[in-house]
Amino acid sequence: MLARWTLLDILILLPFCLSCASSPPPADQTLESAPQSPRTPKITPPQIVPSIQDRPAPPILGLNYVETIGRPGQGAGQFLRPVGLALDHRGFVYVADSGNNRIQVVDAEGNFIAEFGVRGWRTGEFDNPTDVAINFQRTELLYVADTDNDRIQYCNLVDWIFHVMVGSGSESEDADGDRDREIELDLPRGIGIGRNGEVYVVDTGNHRFVQSDADGIPVSTQGSFGGAREQFRDPTDLVVDAHGNLYIVDSGNHRIKKYDFSGNLVQIWGTQGEAPGQFREPSHIALDRWNYLYVTDRGNQRIQVFTTDGQPVMEFNNETLIDPVGIAISKTDLVFVSDLGTNDIKVFQIIYRP
Numbered sequence: 001m002l003a004r005w006t007l008l009d010i011l012i013l014l015p016f017c018l019s020c021a022s023s024p025p026p027a028d029q030t031l032e033s034a035p036q037s038p039r040t041p042k043i044t045p046p047q048i049v050p051s052i053q054d055r056p057a058p059p060i061l062g063l064n065y066v067e068t069i070g071r072p073g074q075g076a077g078q079f080l081r082p083v084g085l086a087l088d089h090r091g092f093v094y095v096a097d098s099g100n101n102r103i104q105v106v107d108a109e110g111n112f113i114a115e116f117g118v119r120g121w122r123t124g125e126f127d128n129p130t131d132v133a134i135n136f137q138r139t140e141l142l143y144v145a146d147t148d149n150d151r152i153q154y155c156n157l158v159d160w161i162f163h164v165m166v167g168s169g170s171e172s173e174d175a176d177g178d179r180d181r182e183i184e185l186d187l188p189r190g191i192g193i194g195r196n197g198e199v200y201v202v203d204t205g206n207h208r209f210v211q212s213d214a215d216g217i218p219v220s221t222q223g224s225f226g227g228a229r230e231q232f233r234d235p236t237d238l239v240v241d242a243h244g245n246l247y248i249v250d251s252g253n254h255r256i257k258k259y260d261f262s263g264n265l266v267q268i269w270g271t272q273g274e275a276p277g278q279f280r281e282p283s284h285i286a287l288d289r290w291n292y293l294y295v296t297d298r299g300n301q302r303i304q305v306f307t308t309d310g311q312p313v314m315e316f317n318n319e320t321l322i323d324p325v326g327i328a329i330s331k332t333d334l335v336f337v338s339d340l341g342t343n344d345i346k347v348f349q350i351i352y353r354p
Contacts, residue, residue, distance in 0.1 A: 057290035060305060063316045063335060063348040069093070069110030072343035074100055077112040082338040082345060084131030084190070084284065085328035088140065088157070093328065093336055095345065096129045096144070103132060103144060108334065108347070116160060121149055124162040130189045131237065131326070137197030137214065145188045145201070152188060152201055154216070165216040166201065183210055183218045190237035190284070195244050202248065207232040209248060211263070222263060227253050230265060237284040241308060247285055247293060254279040256295065256310065269310035274300055276312040283325040288333065288350065296324040296337065303327070303337065320346050
């Protein structure tokens with residue numbers, strides 16, 4: 001039986017039908033062509049990870065002996081009076097093999113990579129090279145303290161062609177083309193690289209240090225012979241931290257001197273002795289990734305570790321260390337120490353407290 005619709009029924013149902021027509025269909029019945037309403041994306045603030053310089057340095061528990069690299073000799077991978085050390089970005093170790101008048105390159109396990117230099121006075125030749133440094137601020141440049149030739153030589157690590165930067169035979173010019181800023185060196189023994197590519201040289205025979213700009217032009221000298229606050233006695237090495245502070249090993253005075261980035265002497269620590277913080281002929285210095293300072297204390301046959309304000313952290317003795325001199329520290333916390341007493345390189349692992 002068909003239902004009969006009256007005009008009154010239609011008028012009653014009409015508003016309900018209009019409301020149903022205007023409501024959106026269920027989500028599972030929405031047509032693909034129907035435009036999607038824009039949705040405001042949820043913004044997550046970026047996570048700020050502090051750099052290693054912003055984090056407190058962990059305590060050092062000690063240094064563990066790992067291995068010995070090389071042995072006495074003149075062949076590949078052998079050393080005769082190894083002194084200064086440097087590491088490149090691959091972890092290769094550059095050794096100032098002073099007794100063989102050459103620079104040797106080995107990997108962290110001691111495998112021979114390359115060598116260059118023979119005894120002589122021409123460019124690319126050496127006479128008792130005692131230190132090496134690598135400048136990472138530009139194309140990697142290797143600097144060599146060519147000690148008995150009284151000069152610093154350098155090359156890039158692509159063509160290995162050496163040039164004289166400063167010292168005997170150098171032809172450095174200032175901005176006006178003058179050569180009156182050339183500086184003569186006397187037995188330079190240490191090289192350090194500044195945060196902007198500056199080159200610092202320990203001019204041992206003149207008992208001072210020389211600062212050159214990134215182009216190798218000498219800009220200043222500081223120091224003279226003696227035991228006073230502003231004087232040196234046979235300085236041997238230096239290192240520069242990320243803030244531009246300079247730490248110099250004043251070996252003959254058995255102390256470490258700290259200068260700020262403007263060249264102002266801000267701190268001195270150390271006297272002759274055997275107690276923590278004392279030295280007997282300290283030789284070389286290096287920084288680890290936490291800005292601890294490591295000093296090879298030759299006369300005491302040990303390595304001492306300090307904070308950058310001169311506070312003793314620990315001292316390390318090992319029966320394998322006879323005459324520790326050069327030192328370099330890798331990004332993986334390996335410490336390489338050249339030993340004049342055994343003509344090899346000792347490798348240690350830094351152990352930090354977790």
